[in-house]
Amino acid sequence: MPEGDTVWNTARVLHRALAGARITKSDFRVPQLATTDLSGWTVRESASRGKHLLLRLSAPGRSPAGRPAPDVHWTLHSHLRMDGAWRAYAPGERWGGRPAHLIRVVLHSPGAVAVGYHLHEMTLLPTADEDRLVGHLGPDLLGPDWDPAEAVRRLADHPEQTIGEALLDQRNLAGVGNLYKCEVLFLRGVSPWTPVGAVPDLPGMVALAQRLLAANRGRWTQSSTGSLHRGQTSYVYGRRAQPCRRCGTAIRKEELGERVTYWCPVCQPEHPDRPEPG
Numbered sequence: 716m717p718e719g720d721t722v723w724n725t726a727r728v729l730h731r732a733l734a735g736a737r738i739t740k741s742d743f744r745v746p747q748l749a750t751t752d753l754s755g756w757t758v759r760e761s762a763s764r765g766k767h768l769l770l771r772l773s774a775p776g777r778s779p780a781g782r783p784a785p786d787v788h789w790t791l792h793s794h795l796r797m798d799g800a801w802r803a804y805a806p807g808e809r810w811g812g813r814p815a816h817l818i819r820v821v822l823h824s825p826g827a828v829a830v831g832y833h834l835h836e837m838t839l840l841p842t843a844d845e846d847r848l849v850g851h852l853g854p855d856l857l858g859p860d861w862d863p864a865e866a867v868r869r870l871a872d873h874p875e876q877t878i879g880e881a882l883l884d885q886r887n888l889a890g891v892g893n894l895y896k897c898e899v900l901f902l903r904g905v906s907p908w909t910p911v912g913a914v915p916d917l918p919g920m921v922a923l924a925q926r927l928l929a930a931n932r933g934r935w936t937q938s939s940t941g942s943l944h945r946g947q948t949s950y951v952y953g954r955r956a957q958p959c960r961r962c963g964t965a966i967r968k969e970e971l972g973e974r975v976t977y978w979c980p981v982c983q984p985e986h987p988d989r990p991e992p993g
């Protein structure tokens with residue numbers, strides 16, 4: 716599941732493959748960019764912001780008289796949502812990532828070919844305008860400017876919201892997806908339906924979320940238990956009806972807002988303020 720750590724890893728893969736390289740050919744397979752040609756452009760860097768990917772490019776500058784002008788900075792934005800991925804291949808290497816019909820863009824450079832599969836929200840915009848797409852995001856858990864106090868402040872601004880929904884709201888803090896949401900709440904012993912205002916230690920919860928994501932940087936297996944063995948990487952996420960690793964109670968799964976949530980009814984006792992179902 717692409718959460719902040721997956722997107723961070725993806726940005727690093729793209730950075731290593733393309734940073735500093737000149738694009739020799741581009742092939743966009745989304746209607747809004749179908750006529751875009753990035754050949755001759757240079758990749759400056761690849762970065763992530765929460766769950767958004769920002770591939771920063773330089774277009775060769777041209778003055779009207781044909782004299783050299785400063786390079787113009789652009790950003791190719793993409794979002795992985797539930798199923799997107801970028802892969803980097805060596806030139807000539809077989810693209811083994813995903814079925815070809817999922818390809819949305821191919822960027823060729825002398826040293827690598829980057830292929831984007833099932834990407835969402837693909838947009839090419841001036842780098843100076845990036846905030847149009849990511850300016851609403853709360854502090855990025857894996858960003859250089861991570862600000863836990865600001866994340867806590869934004870969460871606390873909506874005390875009636877359930878903590879399960881608040882942790883997923885990227886305007887509060889950017890990078891937590893459903894997996895880390897479920898795992899953080901289990902580890903803190905907090906029911907997903909607890910109103911934010913009743914969570915005992917918001918700073919502790921925010922700090923734990925950051926540590927879990929940071930621990931999974933640099934690898935593709937997402938683990939909150941410390942184990943990288945298949946079937947042992949989570950406490951509650953994806954474990955409906957299986958015994959809780961702490962108390963043996965069957966893990967439950969239920970809808971909360973737009974998403975499903977997993978929790979242990981014993982380790983995460985319900986808050987009395989939980990709204991009535993329906």
Ligand SMILES: [Zn+2]
Pocket residue numbers: 959960961962963964979980981982983
């Ligand atoms: Zn339990």
